[in-house]
Amino acid sequence: MSELSQTTRAGTHREAFIIDGKAVSQRVLQEVSEAASTLIAQGVRPGLAVVLVGEDPASQVYVKSKGKAAEGCGFHSVQHTLSRQTSEADILALVGRLNADPAIHGILVQLPLPPHVNATKVLESISPAKDVDGFHPINAGLLAIGDIGRALVPCTPAGSMLLIDEAIKALGLKLAGLDAVVVGRSNIVGKPMAQLLLGENCTVTIAHSRTRDLAAVVGGADILVAAVGRPEMIPGEWIKPGAIVIDVGINRIPGEGLDKNGKPKTRLVGDVAFEAAKARAGAITPVPGGVGPMTIAMLMKNTLTAAIRCAERTV
Numbered sequence: 001m002s003e004l005s006q007t008t009r010a011g012t013h014r015e016a017f018i019i020d021g022k023a024v025s026q027r028v029l030q031e032v033s034e035a036a037s038t039l040i041a042q043g044v045r046p047g048l049a050v051v052l053v054g055e056d057p058a059s060q061v062y063v064k065s066k067g068k069a070a071e072g073c074g075f076h077s078v079q080h081t082l083s084r085q086t087s088e089a090d091i092l093a094l095v096g097r098l099n100a101d102p103a104i105h106g107i108l109v110q111l112p113l114p115p116h117v118n119a120t121k122v123l124e125s126i127s128p129a130k131d132v133d134g135f136h137p138i139n140a141g142l143l144a145i146g147d148i149g150r151a152l153v154p155c156t157p158a159g160s161m162l163l164i165d166e167a168i169k170a171l172g173l174k175l176a177g178l179d180a181v182v183v184g185r186s187n188i189v190g191k192p193m194a195q196l197l198l199g200e201n202c203t204v205t206i207a208h209s210r211t212r213d214l215a216a217v218v219g220g221a222d223i224l225v226a227a228v229g230r231p232e233m234i235p236g237e238w239i240k241p242g243a244i245v246i247d248v249g250i251n252r253i254p255g256e257g258l259d260k261n262g263k264p265k266t267r268l269v270g271d272v273a274f275e276a277a278k279a280r281a282g283a284i285t286p287v288p289g290g291v292g293p294m295t296i297a298m299l300m301k302n303t304l305t306a307a308i309r310c311a312e313r314t315v
Ligand SMILES: Nc1nc(=O)c2c([nH]1)NC[C@@H]1CN(c3ccc(C(=O)N[C@@H](CCC(=O)O)C(=O)O)cc3)C=[N+]21
Pocket: 061, 062, 108, 109, 110, 111, 112, 133, 155, 250, 268, 287, 288, 289, 290, 291, 292, 293, 294, 295, 296
């Protein structure tokens, strides 16, 4: 019998527990707000600066919700919107000013950057102590050596771990020793996700576009994290019965009919075929309302952490 069989005992078929990312993210935001008000009472207001280059509508939506969340937590929040033509030197100069600004504890440069800008160079110019995305090589290195206490951990994997904890509790399981499969090897999600799962004593496999027999690899996963960015590329039939499925993909695809402005409707889907996966999984995150809101909540948590560490350095 499979290790996770308590949810799928023969004849007692149950649908997956739906992991409510919206609810968990609100819990995190509530905790961050409370800790922030304590810090503010001590004279330190956490400050977050978001830098957006260009007018990409999707990026504008995300940046706006980050600003709103920051204000909701009582943070000082600033947004720098630069034209698409802004030179790399001007972006580096802005980051330099934010690095030196004592009112700013967290800096996020929204990706993607325009092609004439070297994104690696910009990300490496952010002070590691203010790198609330956790993309700086110093933070990636701290995570890789397991020094989470000093790292700033990338928001999407950190939020995904909290959703995994939620599912583990709901299913009455233990995380240590489970087989985790991460599909996708990006520096932003796949690799840090694998490091976090390893840190929790999972047996971790990283699968990617060159993996032979992805179906078989996915089929062995007690915990599956899908972070490829291809709409519904993982069929429900691949999922191990009872598995925990974390769907990081947020893909906008054509929907049915027209919206109120007469434009063709679109809808969001994940990297996993949700309906079929739900019938087999023990727990699964929806899209939207799963990992997405957690990313924003963890950004606030990282900003708070950066502010606390900064305050500890100066007292
Ligand atoms: N430096 C940097 N850091 C990022 O963290 C970063 C970035 N650049 N560039 C873009 C991606 C994307 N991203 C999302 C955050 C929240 C939702 C989110 O809350 N999604 C909602 C739905 C939103 C909708 O309706 O479109 C949900 O899944 O429920 C989505 C996507 C952060 N990103």
